[in-house]
Amino acid sequence: MSAQPWQWPSSSLGVSSLGMPRASLGEFVAVASAHRCSGVELRVGPDEPVRRDLSAADAAAVGETFRAAGLEVLALASYVQVCAPGEDGPVVEALRRHLELAQQVGAGGVRVFPGGVGGEQVGDDDARAVRRLAAVADEAEARGVRLLLETHDSHPRGVDVARVLGSSELHGASVGAIWDAAHPWTAGEEPVQTVAALEPWLAHTQVKDVVARQRGATPALTGQGVLPLDEVLQALDARGIHGPLMLEWEKAWFDGIPDLDAALAATATWLGEWHG
Template sequence: MKLAFSSLGMPGAGIDELIRCAEEGKAEGLELRIADGEAITRNMPATAQQAVRRRIEDAGLTLIAISSYIKVCSPAPDADVISALHETLELAASLRAGGVRIFPGAEGNGEVKDWDQIAAGRLSVAAEAASSLGVDLLLETHDSHPTGRDISRILRVVEPAGTTKALWDVLHPWRHGERPEETASYLEGSLAYCQFKDAVLGPEPGSVTLTLPGEGDIPITEIAGIAEKVSQRQGNPTYWACLEWEKAWHPHLEDLPAALSAFRTLLMPEATP
């Protein structure tokens, strides 16, 4: 198991700050979100892309994914969504990222099966480009499709298979009542990695109070163990456990280094001084 973290935990940080945090926190991977004012942006010049890639490689880190906010169930025209997917895949390839995070993002009152077909059709078109670029499309358990069961409905009809994978955000299946072993069974064969966070859950699915890893209700160590076994059965050489600390959305949270330290202590107690 190797640790990574999302730049969501250090809003506005440049690539040097993120690398320093990784080195001090003994993380080996980064997940960089695409947003204005962040280390990578949608329209960043080629020279800037090359500079970021070199800094990451020189530091001996792995860019496991870049995080887009593309919604594959969006009501936008197919051409617009597919174009955004292609552009982001090219950015990921230039940065030598392993994948591109995307959301389901279904809206309105349409039937679930219609949303699934829309997403699968768009992903099938983009999957060919992803395969040629050597970048995975990573569909997250999120928003309209929060569980492994939801995501699996889409992935099983995407063609060609293999390039579009699942990103298991551990909060959402858990708060919707899907047990970790159930999520794993739905995602096995297509699991890329997990995004970890911890929280205290209220009586309703939307009632969530984020906590430091190990201080909430989510069984992080259990999920990590299950997911690592799935990864091994899939033949993956490395299982990445990625901390998604939501400092950008919840400024009152402690700074990322504290969360990363707690995360490492929880998952790798034997390696913690």
């Protein structure tokens, strides 16, 4: 039996470090803890506390910082593009490094982007993704880390991501999906359709709101924009999926929007008041 709407677990709320660019680990932990988040998604980048060149000891220390605060590192947010044109070697190498880093940090997954050409070349995009993910499948399994393909860019809809993950070459592989709530809807796929497509692989849902139904729209505080977030929860609830919900507040890309503290407060209010 699915949870009643008003019983949606408050403990399911997580937050991405995208919302606090240039912040220290301590600053990010303090904000996440103040809003009783249970998990985090950590960006990997040269100007972030989590970088590809971290030593094993430093990566382990990052993970311990979050565990000590009661925060689970659900995923490292990489920028590896598994569908991108070019040779497989550099992409596979990047996947392997991020899998190693995730294990050292203690993260359950590594977010990857499609980054394909799209259009008439979508078949080639899919083939590249399947080939590259399959190449590291054994290592992902051995490290206890899932590679999580996000609904994004060339593969914005749930059906696009499912087309890759449903390949026979990835059957039983340590792969999954991240549902960015905005991208499928902007591409014309309704939440109930997205959940139906991604259910076998869904790791977590990135919640956000926007001011318009178009790509690149300015973020809005959760519940104050036009994205049908109630339908997102209804679609998840109908299939017995109750989290995690990860706030992805795009402060790194939209400097003028409110701080993460305000965004988390709005998200907690929206989640607490949701009645289906």
